[in-house]
Amino acid sequence: MKIAIIGQGYVGLTISAFAAEHFEVFGFDSNKQIVDYLNVGISHIEGVESSTIKKWRKKGSYRATSKGSDIRECEIVIIAVPTPLASDRKPDLSYIESACKTIGQNISNSALVINESTSFPGTLRNFIKPTIEKYSSKSIEHLYAISPERVDPGRGDFNQKNTPRLYAGLTPEASEKTRNFYSKFCDELVEVSSPEVAEAAKLFENTFRQVNIALVNEFAQIAHALGISVYETLEAANTKPYGFMKFTPSAGVGGHCIPVDPTYLAAIAEEHGAPATFIRRANQVNLEMSEYIVRRVAEDNGGNLQGRSALVVGVAYKPNVADVRETAAELVIQHLRNLGAVVSWHDEVVGSWKGESSAPLQGADITIVVTKHDSVDEKKILASAPYVFDTTGKVKGAKGL
Ligand SMILES: NC(=O)c1ccc[n+]([C@@H]2O[C@H](COP(=O)([O-])OP(=O)(O)OC[C@H]3O[C@@H](n4cnc5c(N)ncnc54)[C@H](O)[C@@H]3O)[C@@H](O)[C@H]2O)c1
Numbered sequence: 001m002k003i004a005i006i007g008q009g010y011v012g013l014t015i016s017a018f019a020a021e022h023f024e025v026f027g028f029d030s031n032k033q034i035v036d037y038l039n040v041g042i043s044h045i046e047g048v049e050s051s052t053i054k055k056w057r058k059k060g061s062y063r064a065t066s067k068g069s070d071i072r073e074c075e076i077v078i079i080a081v082p083t084p085l086a087s088d089r090k091p092d093l094s095y096i097e098s099a100c101k102t103i104g105q106n107i108s109n110s111a112l113v114i115n116e117s118t119s120f121p122g123t124l125r126n127f128i129k130p131t132i133e134k135y136s137s138k139s140i141e142h143l144y145a146i147s148p149e150r151v152d153p154g155r156g157d158f159n160q161k162n163t164p165r166l167y168a169g170l171t172p173e174a175s176e177k178t179r180n181f182y183s184k185f186c187d188e189l190v191e192v193s194s195p196e197v198a199e200a201a202k203l204f205e206n207t208f209r210q211v212n213i214a215l216v217n218e219f220a221q222i223a224h225a226l227g228i229s230v231y232e233t234l235e236a237a238n239t240k241p242y243g244f245m246k247f248t249p250s251a252g253v254g255g256h257c258i259p260v261d262p263t264y265l266a267a268i269a270e271e272h273g274a275p276a277t278f279i280r281r282a283n284q285v286n287l288e289m290s291e292y293i294v295r296r297v298a299e300d301n302g303g304n305l306q307g308r309s310a311l312v313v314g315v316a317y318k319p320n321v322a323d324v325r326e327t328a329a330e331l332v333i334q335h336l337r338n339l340g341a342v343v344s345w346h347d348e349v350v351g352s353w354k355g356e357s358s359a360p361l362q363g364a365d366i367t368i369v370v371t372k373h374d375s376v377d378e379k380k381i382l383a384s385a386p387y388v389f390d391t392t393g394k395v396k397g398a399k400g401l
Helices: 010-019 032-039 050-059 068-073 094-106 123-135 172-182 195-226 230-237 261-271 277-300 328-338 378-383
Strands: 002-006 024-028 062-065 076-079 112-115 143-146 165-169 189-191 309-313 342-346 366-369 387-390
Touching (some): 002 010, 010 024, 010 050, 024 068, 032 062, 068 094, 094 123, 112 172, 123 143, 143 195, 165 172, 165 195, 277 387
Parallel strands (some): 002 076, 024 062, 076 112, 309 366
């Protein structure tokens, strides 16, 4: 069976790498450079080895493409394109729209379209289906299903195979085909009663994390004000064997999911007149953490950062990946610069970012650790400046939350 996966980023390439063991996969991406790299067997995504892509290229079960006409031969078309926030912080479905246009113009009869991109309940039924139908032949009935992606790029213990996968079709036939497809490479499939439930579950999973991260970030500020250790308190609370789940404080949340998905939920809630108070407030608390941290650093340094050299360690949004989307480091750097600090950053996993390159891990007045990759030596961090503030709780001997 031939399948097309629209979008060869974190989600699309990861799923391609698993699917290519069983199917002939067309990895469709509008970025020609990504397509060219993938076709010579170079992966740009953590967790997908170049050797895997080379293996499938050699076997002939994977080919990257930018040609919409390749979709014509496919029985299943998967959507895995970005769903970011627009500049007004409202859901931006423009990537899905453009993917649907390509699909609509090229889809074969009775093909199944599965959406893996994260979006609010109703996206499959009220946006994806009508948009594809706008561009395809009206007389042909296509099948539609949702299976929200739960992949955590770079994570070793949970992957496509052992992470239970939610799914639902718009029709029983779509559900059955979806199940047959994923059962080839997923151990556990969980069917829910409607696509809207699957879409909402995905948003709620990440909203749960966002709210709990905000709670622990607020608690870190309370603990500091009370003169107690937030980390010791969390360890103590975590000895309770039920009813507690440990989250740890940080400079904020980053990536494509936690800062974004809850806003999709809040937007659809408010559109329907339902409250999204916790979600909106949690987002605010997480965004304000960077300012709180810089304020603490300034207080520890005589209240004045003017002209001081500040080194931010780790600008990726989480350890061991090069992904800088929505990274909290950006706000930390901005607040430091607002106070007159001369800021550089060190992150050899990211390398270059916003026209700047990773600086050496040495010679600063102040070091602030935002993300600690495993490869970064703790001793070198401590030696990089006379004052080191660690937001991760991983650098022993540094000041911290
Ligand atoms: N990254 C994650 O950890 C993660 C986890 C679960 C769910 N998701 C969701 O999955 C979706 C995809 O996220 P991602 O992280 O893989 O994004 P990404 O930015 O890594 O990759 C998206 C790819 O789609 C391509 N693209 C954009 N528009 C296109 C179009 N019209 N046609 C073809 N290709 C197009 C881009 O060039 C890019 O390579 C989002 O909805 C995201 O919320 C992401």
